[in-house]
Amino acid sequence: MSGFNVSADAVDPEAVPKKKLYTGAEIPGIGLGTFGSDRFTHNEVADSVRGALSVGYRHIDCASVYGNEDRIGQVFKDILAGGLIKRDELWINSKVWNDMHERVEESCRQSLKDLQLDYLDLYLVHWPFPNYHAPGCDITSRSPDAKPYRRENFMDTWRQMESLVDAGLVRHIGTSNMTIPKMQLLLRDCRIRPACNEMELHPHFQQPEFFAYCIDNEIQPIGFCPIGSPTRPDRDKAQSDTVDIQDPVIVRIAQRLNVHPAVVCIKWAVQRGQIPIPFSVYPNEYLSNLRSTVTEPLTDEEMREISKADKNCRLIKGDVFLWKDNQSWEDLWDVDGHITPA
Numbered sequence: 001m002s003g004f005n006v007s008a009d010a011v012d013p014e015a016v017p018k019k020k021l022y023t024g025a026e027i028p029g030i031g032l033g034t035f036g037s038d039r040f041t042h043n044e045v046a047d048s049v050r051g052a053l054s055v056g057y058r059h060i061d062c063a064s065v066y067g068n069e070d071r072i073g074q075v076f077k078d079i080l081a082g083g084l085i086k087r088d089e090l091w092i093n094s095k096v097w098n099d100m101h102e103r104v105e106e107s108c109r110q111s112l113k114d115l116q117l118d119y120l121d122l123y124l125v126h127w128p129f130p131n132y133h134a135p136g137c138d139i140t141s142r143s144p145d146a147k148p149y150r151r152e153n154f155m156d157t158w159r160q161m162e163s164l165v166d167a168g169l170v171r172h173i174g175t176s177n178m179t180i181p182k183m184q185l186l187l188r189d190c191r192i193r194p195a196c197n198e199m200e201l202h203p204h205f206q207q208p209e210f211f212a213y214c215i216d217n218e219i220q221p222i223g224f225c226p227i228g229s230p231t232r233p234d235r236d237k238a239q240s241d242t243v244d245i246q247d248p249v250i251v252r253i254a255q256r257l258n259v260h261p262a263v264v265c266i267k268w269a270v271q272r273g274q275i276p277i278p279f280s281v282y283p284n285e286y287l288s289n290l291r292s293t294v295t296e297p298l299t300d301e302e303m304r305e306i307s308k309a310d311k312n313c314r315l316i317k318g319d320v321f322l323w324k325d326n327q328s329w330e331d332l333w334d335v336d337g338h339i340t341p342a
């Protein structure tokens with residue numbers, strides 16, 4: 001598909017809520033996810049980016065490991081050349097993958113080339129673990145290449161991230177899949193603070209302490225899997241996982257508003273103060289997710305009820321990042337408040 005028209009159904013991007021970062025920059029309060037996993041082709045995901053921009057999205061969450069930045073770049077090129085949207089109206093994220101922690105600038109330049117952009121609005125360290133696993137591999141077992149988190153290695157990577165800001169290649173830098181102990185060390189030792197932290201956030205996994213820590217430190221939380229990633233591949237599911245869109249509280253509110261429960265998850269996220277980045281290739285879904293930010297809000301009582309529905313159910317456990325035998329995935333997340341020794 002080529003060409004670009006503003007859809008008749010479009011939401012006015014100016015009406016979509018925005019968040020102010022500590023730098024003073026404004027970031028759109030909802031973005032479109034672009035991880036199609038093995039369920040959707042790269043072209044389908046790129047088409048969803050084109051469609052999402054045509055209905056009013058201005059924030060797109062990309063990553064080199066998703067393997068589709070070159071297709072999405074073609075969309076950006078067409079749209080920017082058409083002049084209907086200007087570069088400074090877009091907010092584009094990308095992320096350095098785990099095998100490039102020692103070559104951050106090279107990774108960033110490749111993403112810029114693929115995305116056909118001169119700069120990124122936000123560049124994230126995708127995971128604090130520097131090991132590699134191929135996308136699509138069995139994520140429920142340990143990778144033989146797994147390496148532990150080490151503060152000094154992470155800071156080496158962060159220094160390279162800071163240099164990208166100095167060089168004008170990126171406007172902001174941030175983190176993803178962090179914990180409070182790891183973030184405390186980063187804030188202690190960094191020269192340029194992270195502007196955003198991308199973290200798993202949905203009604204059944206609210207991370208209240210880490211969320212509050214980010215807000216208190218002027219780090220904007222961006223919430224991935226905001227709908228609880230209901231149709232993720234079976235290999236990414238554990239028996240103990242719960243399903244947000246089947247939660248009775250979410251379902252009841254959805255019935256009151258006559259919307260899909262997914263829309264309630266997005267409304268809750270925006271009203272709570274995180275930036276959700278829901279994925280969908282279906283126009284009716286990504287449009288209703290965007291529209292949810294400008295329609296009737298949840299009541300205070302509904303927000304309270306959802307806050308009590310938390311089940312501390314982490315979906316993206318990261319088992320592949322375990323670096324020695326007999327560890328459990330909880331060790332990756334510093335659950336007792338201490339970083340697990342390497």
Ligand SMILES: NC(=O)c1ccc[n+]([C@@H]2O[C@H](COP(=O)([O-])OP(=O)(O)OC[C@H]3O[C@@H](n4cnc5c(N)ncnc54)[C@H](OP(=O)(O)O)[C@@H]3O)[C@@H](O)[C@H]2O)c1
Pocket residue numbers: 032033034035036061062126176177198199223224225226227228229230231232260262263277278279280281282284285286288289316
């Ligand atoms: N930083 C990280 O480590 C990290 C990790 C994971 C994800 N992410 C980012 O977060 C994004 C979102 O995560 P995700 O895709 O795993 O989970 P998600 O957004 O919670 O769930 C996406 C699924 O929800 C369904 N859906 C979306 N909108 C809907 C609607 N209005 N009504 C009904 N169903 C709807 C769709 O299922 P169907 O396709 O079946 O309709 C879609 O595939 C990713 O694309 C990626 O950009 C980042």
